[in-house]
Amino acid sequence: MAGIELRALHKRFGTTDVVRGIDLTVPSGAFLTLLGPSGCGKSTLLRMLAGLEAPSAGQILFDGSVVNDIPPGRRDIAMVFQSYALYPHMTVAQNIAYPLRKRGVPRGERDAAVARAAEVLQLTALLDRRPRELSGGQQQRVALGRALVREPRIFLLDEPLSNLDATLRSHMRRELVALHRRIGRTMVYVTHDQLEAMTMSTHVAVIDGGRLQQFGTPAEVYRRPANRMVASFIGTPGMAFADGMVATGRLLLAGRPLALIGAPDGPVTVGIRAEDVEIADTGVAACVTDMEAVGHETLLTLSGEFGTVTARAPADCRLAPGATVHWQVRPAQLHLFNPETGDRRNAALSPITSSNETTAP
Amino acid sequence: MSPRLARTGWSLLAWSLILLVAGPLLWMVATSLKSEDEVFSLEPTLLPVEPTLEHYAVLLTETAFPAYFANSVVIATATTTVVVVLAVLGAFSLARFRYRGREAIASAVLLCYMLPSVVLIIPLYLLMVRLGLANTIASLVIAYTSFALPYALWLLRTFMAAVPVEIEQAALIDGASRMGAFFDVLLPQVLPGIISTALFTFILAWNEFLFALVLVNADDVRPLTTGVMTMLVSGFNIEWSLLMAASVMMSVPLIIILAFLQGHLVRGFGAGAVKG
């Protein structure tokens, strides 16, 4: 088991800076998710942890000692590559057994370990096939098997579930979480799927443009997004944003007061999550411009003078596009951001009641 | 044109090509089986009337043919071994290690391959004399290696560059050494390339004539190509039936090797296991 510490980690390819100074510390046994859009540098960061890319600057520490100069084979890690990187000429069983073979594990023990991994990953029937005779999802499971067959200090997983169907994916999510709980090894998990990050991790590092945007528990990242990028990346449907204004202690949207606020006057970006929007008899008037049935609920797109927000409605919602509705949001649930930098602004928000205001929205 | 007619046309074309290529070979085999009289008969026959193996017997028992054959086997095998080992290691370096001048070396290699080998005759001859290697089997092995190596390097580098680096990196993480990853993972992927290289080199060394003529002038080290010529072709006379029998026997090893390796050449070109 090993804690991981990154100090001002930087990677540049030619003239492109791909990772731009990341500082991060996770304790031993953490399940750290690197979350971010495609191309933000997640794989590069993971490959530096693996020792496959040398950092251009900065340090990587495992358990307090710098590993920058330690080759991949001696870092005691296992990795699932985004590209799977299976050995094409070996069977599934040989692929999974390879790390054990290279470490001199005796035959019998090896076979037992392969059988166990194959069981968990539902690969038992495929053990004699070669990678090219497998579907993408099956190949991905073999790649997982090759990593999970050992118990290294650190697991590095690069989008290991991206190619699985929904059922298998949620099954594997549970398996990984159970495995993490059982063996308590540090895991670094790369994904662009915020749901995976939210459900599996103990720590989430949101990355964009090679920079760490926010680091915290899934709940912290969800409840208090550090900036607009994090806010819009996390949560489905995505957070809606509107341009607001603070004037004389009030937060105004489209010139109408929405809440009392303890903040200096000036422009502000207001973020509203779909689950905080309540359809009500009074409040902001808006037109239903789109409806999306997602099974257990219906997502409504509401357009009005405050801009466009998304609201959740029950699956049996009888509204039709074109209908006019009213919605409300509790002030404490609003997210405020600096319109220029996108950084979060913390301010005390409270409802405007009849005692302090006559025209509530 | 009806599809059927088109098919017949294509078949005809294919068969005439085959005949064009195989014709001389068949003629060679037929002639080697004819008696001396029949070869020079005024009414030429296509197939031998009375097939005879006497020329083969003569070559094998009464001439230096077996010695030349042995020399050729040694020269071709040694050249192939040296070229394959050097090319595999060199191509690995050119494909996988990063160092200054790597691209320059790769281009220089290609340039060497494009150089007509004739321009090397005199320098190589002088070099061999200085090294005291004139009239040795080693001189031919060195000369052939110098022609075959650039092509072999280029070919194998292309093969290796096409293999995703990540499978070797996976092997490194799984506990293999750099060389372990090379042998366990990369080598099996480029096996078809290695076989092509070996085949190319062997055929080149087996068939080469000009350098053998210039560099070697002693009967005990002469390979088949020059050996057979000096033995059977003189200013006054060409022993056609013996020459044809010798040619047939010279072709046999190549035919056997090709038949043996053909399957390997085609196999292994399967899809990789790395997602795009």
Ligand SMILES: Nc1ncnc2c1ncn2[C@@H]1O[C@H](COP(=O)(O)OP(=O)(O)O)[C@@H](O)[C@H]1O
């Ligand atoms: N070896 C490399 N050379 C040059 N650019 C690279 C290399 N590897 C990755 N990049 C670039 O770095 C950026 C981040 O890549 P990557 O780490 O794979 O992103 P992610 O995994 O988050 O999708 C991309 O723009 C990619 O083109």
Ligand SMILES: [Mg+2]
């Ligand atoms: Mg990636």
